[in-house]
Amino acid sequence: xxxxxxxxxxxxxxxxxxxxxxxxxxxxxxxxxxxxxxxxxxxxxxxxxxxxxxxxxxxxxxxxxxxxxxxxxxxxxxxxxxxxxxxxxxxxxxxxxxxxxxxxxxxxxxxxxxxxxxxxxxxxxxxxxxxxxxxxxxxxxxxxxxxxxxxxxxxxxxxxxxxxxxxxxxxxxxxxxxxxxxxxxxxxxxxxxxxxxxxxxxxxxxxxxxxxxxxxxxxxxxxxxxxxxxxxxxxxxxxxxxxxxxxxxxxxxxxxxxxxxxxxxxxxxxxxxxxxxxxxxxxxxxxxxxxxxxxxxxxxx
Numbered sequence: 501x502x503x504x505x506x507x508x509x510x511x512x513x514x515x516x517x518x519x520x521x522x523x524x525x526x527x528x529x530x531x532x533x534x535x536x537x538x539x540x541x542x543x544x545x546x547x548x549x550x551x552x553x554x555x556x557x558x559x560x561x562x563x564x565x566x567x568x569x570x571x572x573x574x575x576x577x578x579x580x581x582x583x584x585x586x587x588x589x590x591x592x593x594x595x596x597x598x599x600x601x602x603x604x605x606x607x608x609x610x611x612x613x614x615x616x617x618x619x620x621x622x623x624x625x626x627x628x629x630x631x632x633x634x635x636x637x638x639x640x641x642x643x644x645x646x647x648x649x650x651x652x653x654x655x656x657x658x659x660x661x662x663x664x665x666x667x668x669x670x671x672x673x674x675x676x677x678x679x680x681x682x683x684x685x686x687x688x689x690x691x692x693x694x695x696x697x698x699x700x701x702x703x704x705x706x707x708x709x710x711x712x713x714x715x716x717x718x719x720x721x722x723x724x725x726x727x728x729x730x731x732x733x734x735x736x737x738x739x740x741x742x743x744x745x746x747x748x749x750x751x752x753x754x755x756x757x758x759x760x761x762x763x764x765x766x767x768x769x770x771x772x773x774x775x776x777x778x779x780x781x782x783x784x785x786x787x788x789x790x791x792x793x794x795x796x797x798x799x800x801x
Contacts, residue, residue, distance in 0.1 A: 504576070506540035507569040509533050510548060514566055518555035590779035591619030597627035598644045602729035603745045604662055604767060606644060609791045613784060620780050629654075635772040641781050643770045656770035656785065659792040664763055667753040668741035688756060690722040690740030692731045 512522035513533065523533045541548050548562035558566060598606050614622060629635060629643045632653050643654070646662050668688045722740050725731050731742040732749075741756055749755070769788045775781045 502543055503536075503539070504572070506536045506543070507572060509536035510540060510562075510566065511569055511573060513537065513549065513556050514558055514562075521555075590617060590783045592780055593621045593623055594780045594784060595623045595625070595639055595641045596644065596784070597629055597638075597640045597642070598624050599646050599767075600626075600728045602727075602732050602748050603646060604747075609788060609796060612791065612796075613787045616787065617780075617783055620783070629770075632772045632774075635775065641771065641775055641778070642784055643768075645768045645770055646765050647768060648766055650766075650768050650770060653773070654770040655773050655776050656768055657789060658766040658768050659788055660767050661764045662767055663746040664743055664765065665746050665749065666741055666756040667735055667744045667749040668756055669735060669738045670752075670754040688741035689720065691720050692723045692725060692734050692740045692742035693721050694731070695724040695726055 509522065509526065509532075512526050513519060516522045516525055519530055519533045519537075523530045526533070537548065544565065546561040546565065547559050548565060549556040550559055551557075596610075601607070610622060610624075614620070625640075627634070627638050627640055627643070629638070629640060629645070630651050634640070635643070643656075650656070723731075723734055725734065728745065728748070732744055734740065735742050735744065735749075735753060744753070769785050771781050771785065776785070
């Protein structure tokens, strides 16, 4: 088996012109250099150097081998640099796709992340990501997604749950013991629903309203909107009832009992399989995992 160290001694002799100077550069003995080159010549079954009056001169075979040896040396140096960079402080711009802030407010963990990694510049946006290629086309590094069925081709993990419910502005004091409105006895007159052009990340609300509309006649839908924040504002203005984040609804809105298919949805941190080793991506994903695992729960979760 070829020994990489033997190639290092060969390169040193070629660069320094003599065994003595090569030994000095490598901080080893003269005999060590000679033994290494002799073993390499034996393994390759080639003569690499010819003695000369001024030192050692490469043979024709030696010159060919030296080209490959230098390429090997360059590759080894790149591996070492990458290994060292893993421990370096990550920096640069990090592009993040996040959900509507009224569904889940991620500014607290992002602020904490920015405080720790002050060389990273955060850039947030809304984006529809369903496959790895979308990350490249939309120039996204990390996706924060609310879903119970995230794309299998992406890598990441679930951080926490987001709870949803149907809410309206209180208008009837005859609530049940849990402070919820009975749909049969306190049926809201108007409903707010999501259009098919809903913002990226609000697809779950489109699914939730399917069960709602089974109980509500289309004539009762007074507003279609494309965002959770608009629906929340419309409910607070008294325009009607809507499926909302439970945390966003707070204490001032009244829950309507509905047969929603799913009330809990996962909040995921995801990235492209090829991006997960990037220092700034790894830093954010690890930070968010630790943040939520330690009990950090931003508004909306």
